[in-house]
Amino acid sequence: MIQVIDIRKTYRVGKIEIAALQGISFEIKEGEFISITGPSGSGKSTLMHILGCLDRPSSGKLFLDDMEVGKLKDNALAEIRNRKIGFVFQQFNLLSRSTSLRNVELPLIYAGVNRRERAERARIALERVEMAHRLYHRPNELSGGERQRIAIARALVTNPSLVLADEPTGNLDSKTGEGILELFQKLHLQGHTLIVVTHEIYVSGYAQRIIHLKDGLIEQDEIRNRT
Numbered sequence: 001m002i003q004v005i006d007i008r009k010t011y012r013v014g015k016i017e018i019a020a021l022q023g024i025s026f027e028i029k030e031g032e033f034i035s036i037t038g039p040s041g042s043g044k045s046t047l048m049h050i051l052g053c054l055d056r057p058s059s060g061k062l063f064l065d066d067m068e069v070g071k072l073k074d075n076a077l078a079e080i081r082n083r084k085i086g087f088v089f090q091q092f093n094l095l096s097r098s099t100s101l102r103n104v105e106l107p108l109i110y111a112g113v114n115r116r117e118r119a120e121r122a123r124i125a126l127e128r129v130e131m132a133h134r135l136y137h138r139p140n141e142l143s144g145g146e147r148q149r150i151a152i153a154r155a156l157v158t159n160p161s162l163v164l165a166d167e168p169t170g171n172l173d174s175k176t177g178e179g180i181l182e183l184f185q186k187l188h189l190q191g192h193t194l195i196v197v198t199h200e201i202y203v204s205g206y207a208q209r210i211i212h213l214k215d216g217l218i219e220q221d222e223i224r225n226r227t
């Protein structure tokens with residue numbers, strides 16, 4: 001479903017070059033739940049931005065559903081991103097003046113879905129994250145864990161083939177974080193393909209496969225036997 005072939009990313013800051021990714025290759029099958037771990041600065045977020053088509057690699061190839069992403073123009077890339085990928089961020093990135101329902105509807109507005117269908121699909125996504133009782137709350141009227149659930153509903157509402165999360169539990173206490181991870185596990189069992197970036201060990205414990213990065217390279221790619 002996703003193929004990453006010798007991806008490199010070099011950032012240039014003034015005269016200094018930073019080789020954030022130095023040749024990364026792997027494949028992701030539909031329905032996998034992968035955690036990407038590694039120390040700070042190892043290239044996790046850089047890789048996730050490339051997988052999410054938010055940024056382009058300096059070299060190497062990325063195939064998404066057999067389509068070579070590197071060949072697409074910016075607007076085509078943006079469309080792929082809207083249609084196929086759902087994002088969850090550490091800081092939730094919700095619109096502070098908008099209700100849960102409105103926040104979750106947002107990707108559907110971009111996708112040109114009509115009002116009635118938008119409301120219906122947003123409501124279903126909010127039910128899936130157990131937030132049906134908070135449809136009209138605004139982010140500042142919600143707890144951190146609840147905000148992250150709203151953000152997850154927003155990521156799911158377009159029915160993306162891939163959900164990417166960068167440190168989704170980073171702003172949550174460990175108990176609330178575990179609730180979010182259990183939700184990811186439920187989504188995995190329902191067939192979603194998930195990639196969760198984290199540097200916390202307990203987070204990667206929920207995944208089925210752990211890709212460990214170090215200095216911009218894959219140090220270990222481990223499939224776990226879950227009991």
Ligand SMILES: Nc1ncnc2c1ncn2[C@@H]1O[C@H](COP(=O)(O)OP(=O)(O)OP(=O)(O)O)[C@@H](O)[C@H]1O
Pocket residue numbers: 011012013018019020038039040041042043044045046047199
């Ligand atoms: N936009 C940028 N411009 C220049 N250098 C960058 C940029 N983004 C990241 N880097 C550098 O690339 C390297 C990898 O950064 P990245 O954000 O991918 O690390 P990370 O593994 O996500 O770390 P953390 O766990 O702290 O989030 C770091 O050395 C960082 O300083």
Ligand SMILES: [Mg+2]
Pocket residue numbers: 044045046
């Ligand atoms: Mg990061």
